[in-house]
Amino acid sequence: MMFKVANHAPPTPTAETAAGTRNSELVAAATRARQNAYAPYSGYTVGAALSSTDGRIFIGCNVENAAFSPSNCAERTAFFTAIAEGVRDFDAIAIVGAPAGARPGTRLSCSPCGVCRQVMAEFCDPDHFTVIVARTLDTPEDHQAFLLRELLPQAFAGDITREPER
Numbered sequence: 001m002m003f004k005v006a007n008h009a010p011p012t013p014t015a016e017t018a019a020g021t022r023n024s025e026l027v028a029a030a031t032r033a034r035q036n037a038y039a040p041y042s043g044y045t046v047g048a049a050l051s052s053t054d055g056r057i058f059i060g061c062n063v064e065n066a067a068f069s070p071s072n073c074a075e076r077t078a079f080f081t082a083i084a085e086g087v088r089d090f091d092a093i094a095i096v097g098a099p100a101g102a103r104p105g106t107r108l109s110c111s112p113c114g115v116c117r118q119v120m121a122e123f124c125d126p127d128h129f130t131v132i133v134a135r136t137l138d139t140p141e142d143h144q145a146f147l148l149r150e151l152l153p154q155a156f157a158g159d160i161t162r163e164p165e166r
């Protein structure tokens with residue numbers, strides 16, 4: 001089951017528009033990144049665009065492998081690229097995934113896998129980090145947004161491992 005992001009306070013029209021524009025830009029960037037996906041085995045190509053709090057965008061695509069286990073999802077490709085660039089503060093990620101031959105207008109729902117949700121939990125505030133899932137290939141403004149906490153409740157996060165026992 002999927003939930004829409006709950007608004008913490010009634011957003012001003014300007015704030016709502018700014019978030020919508022940011023989300024649409026991320027979906028468009030993820031759509032472009034998807035073109036570079038390497039998915040000869042599943043035929044399911046995915047692009048991701050991760051935005052950092054300083055306004056940068058890091059893209060990723062899925063990269064498969066004949067041995068399967070070395071394959072990497074688009075979301076983690078984007079995260080690991082950002083981490084390698086020294087960036088660790090993020091506010092949103094957009095994901096666009098579909099079978100390689102999908103036509104424009106195809107209804108999509110490419111939700112991040114459990115492993116990618118766990119990577120998000122390592123670096124992101126679950127009550128603010130937004131996961132944006134595109135619903136079509138050709139309409140960036142048609143998307144759904146979720147808070148990370150909705151997608152990974154009760155996450156095993158780093159702060160748990162650092163808290164001393166009482």
Ligand SMILES: [Zn+2]
Pocket residue numbers: 073074075076112113114115116117
């Ligand atoms: Zn994944």
